[in-house]
Amino acid sequence: MNNLWNDEEAARLKARDGELGLRVYTSRLLGADESLVLAGGGNTSVKLTEKNVLGQEVELLYVKGSGWDLATIEAAGFAGVRMDHCLNLLELPELSDAVMVNELKTHCTLASAPTPSVETLLHACLPFKYVDHTHADAVVTVTNLADGEARCREAFGDRVLVIPYVMPGYDLAKYCAEVWKRDGRADLLGLVLLKHGIFSFGEDARQSYDRMIDLVDLAEQYLREQDAWEIPEFGQEASPRRASLEIASLRKAISDAAHAPMLLRSNRSQLALAFAGNENFCSAYERGTATPDHVIRTKGKPLLGRDVSAYAEAYEDYFQRNAAKCEGGVNLSMLDPAPRLVLDPELGLLTAGRKVADCIIASAIAEHTMDIIQRTDALGGYDPVGEHDLFLMEYWELEQAKLKTTGPPPVFAGEVALVTGSFSGIGKACVDAFRSRGATIGGIDLESADGALDYLPLVADVTDFDAVEAAIGSIVDAFGGLDMLVLNAGLFPPTQRLGEIDDETWSKTIAVNLDANQRLLRLCYPFLKLSPNGGRVVVVGSKNVPAPGPGAAAYSASKAAMTQLARVAALEWASDGIRVNVLHPNSVFDTNLWANGILEKRAEAYEMTVDQYKRRNLLQEEVFSSDVAEAAAEFCGPRFAKTTGAQLPVDGGEDRVV
Ligand SMILES: [Zn+2]
Structure with a gap:
C-alpha cells in the first residue's frame, strides 16, 4: 500500500x-x-x-x-x-x-x-x-x-x-x-x-x-x-479475436430484458478471459459482491455465458423469494432483471449500463472482485454476504436514491450512433446533436479528433473496407452495437463540365459518395437489425439531387444514386424495423468545402456580397451545419418513428425544389 x-x-x-x-x-x-x-x-x-x-x-x-x-x-x-x-x-x-x-x-x-x-x-x-x-x-x-x-x-x-x-x-x-x-x-x-x-x-x-x-x-x-496475495500476472493486451455480431446479439438480449437500450462494453484483457474461462472462479462470483453497495452497480451476480432470459427468470425468482421475506415487501417493485456483468469464456468480461460511465464503473468493480476471488481461493474460498442481505441492500431506498437522476433519461440513452466524416462540418455537428440527446458516438474520419467517454473518434478512410470494418469492430467492443448510422462523409470535386470531366475525378467521387456508403450500409445492416429500438439510417444527400447544378456532374450523380440506394434500403429493411431517411441540405457554408476563398469567389461570380450569397434562398436565412444535424437527430428520434424513405430539404427554401 x-x-x-x-x-x-x-x-x-x-x-x-x-x-x-x-x-x-x-x-x-x-x-x-x-x-x-x-x-x-x-x-x-x-x-x-x-x-x-x-x-x-x-x-x-x-x-x-x-x-x-x-x-x-x-x-x-x-x-x-x-x-x-x-x-x-x-x-x-x-x-x-x-x-x-x-x-x-x-x-x-x-x-x-x-x-x-x-x-x-x-x-x-x-x-x-x-x-x-x-x-x-x-x-x-x-x-x-x-x-x-x-x-x-x-x-x-x-x-x-x-x-x-x-x-x-x-x-x-x-x-x-x-x-x-x-x-x-x-x-x-x-x-x-x-x-x-x-x-x-x-x-x-x-x-x-x-x-x-x-x-x-x-x-x-x-x-x-498465507501465499494468497500473488495472483498470476496478466497483461492487458486484448485478444485479437473479434466477435462483434455475437456481442451485438448479447446486447440486444440484455436490452430486451431491461426494456431499454443498454450499452455493453467488452473487456477481453487476459485477466478477464482467464477468469471467465475458469468455472470455479465464475461460480464463486455468483455468491455475491465483495462489498454490499456494489450490488447497485453490478447486481448480485454476473451472467455466466449468454442465456439472458434464464438470468432474467432467475432474477425474478430471487426478487419474489426475498421480497416475501421483507416487511412491506409486497410494496417493492422489481428493478429490471437484466445482468450488468457477463462472464463468457470466449468474450471475456462484458459490462452493461445505460451510460458508458456505468459500464466503466461496473468493469472496474468486476476487475477488483476477480482479484479478490482469486486471492480467497487459497484460503478456503470466497464467502461474501448472503443473498438476502444483498437483496436488502439492492432494494434499500437509500441506495436506489443514489442512482436516481432528475427527470426522464435523454432520448438516445443507451444508444450508439456511427457518424462518418465526423471531424468537421455537418458530421461534427451531428456528433454534437446526437450526444446532446444522450447517444454514444463512434466517429469515422480521415482526421483524428479528441475522444470522450461517450465519443470514440476513429481514423479511417471510408473507401478502405478493412479499415471501416475494423472501426465498426472497435465501436462494438466499446459500446456493444450500432443503432444509428449517419452517412455524411462526402467529396465535392472542383467544377468540371461534362465535356472536360476526367476519369479520376469521376471515379473518386463515386467511390466516396456512393461505393463507400453502399459498403457501410452492408457492413452495418446486421448490427442495425439488432438495435433494441430499431435501426435508423440518415443519408446526407444534397439539393443537387432534386435540383442539379451545371459543372457538378459527378457530385450530383453520386448523390442521386445514393438517394436511390437509400430508398431501396428503406424498402428492403422496413421489415427489420430499420428506418432510412435522406436529408438534402444546400448552401451549408460552415464546412470545409467552402474554405480557402471558394465562398468569396462564388459570391463574386454571382455579383453578390458573401452575406447575400449565403442567404440566397427563399427564406433568406443562412443554413448552418447544426440545422442539418438537428434534422438528422430528429429523423432518428421518436417524432419520426413512423417515417421511412423520406427526403427532407434543409436549404432555407429553394424555388427549384419547392
Ligand atoms: Zn461502506
Missing part, C-alpha cells in the same frame, strides 16, 4: 479551507486509489466546533455528502450535521433509515448541504476527530472468507474491533456505538466490518489516513504470508 501523503499539498488545502481542507485532502488520497474505494464508495468525516449566527459554539460533524466521489470531493461535498442531534438519535431504541436521513438532512447547518452519507451516525459515534471508511481490496479479501473473523484477528491482532455483518444505516451505527461503549479503547486504530470494509480514525487527518494505509497494509502482508 502506498502512503500518498504530501506535506505541500496538505498545507495548500489547509490554507484554503482549514481543517475541512485537510479532510478534503486525505479523502482525495483515499479516492485516488482504486484498491481502496471504487465508484463513489467509502466515506470520511471530521468533527469541528463552529460559531453559529447567535455566536454559540456548535459541534458539527462534516461528513461526505451522498453523490460525491472521494477522488474529486470539494469542501462543498461535506454536509455539516449537528453532533448533539446525531448522538441523541443513537439513543433511540430503533429508527428507520428513511427517518434517519430526514433527521440528518434537517439538522445540517447549510440549507444547500448535500444529503449526509447513510453512514453518518457511525462516524458520529466514534470519539475521534477524523474518521475514514473504505472497502479496501485486501481487507474485503480477508473479511469475505468463511473464517473471516478469526483471520482478521490473525491479520490485525488487537489493533481493531471486528464487527459482524450488519446492514449499513441506523442498525449498523447503533450496533457499533454499543460495541464501542463496551469495548472501545483509545489505542484502537480502527474497526473491521466483516463482509463490508474498514474504518480508521485519529486525532488529525494524517493520523487517520496513515492508520488506514497501515491497516490495509497489515491485511496485504497477512495475505502474502
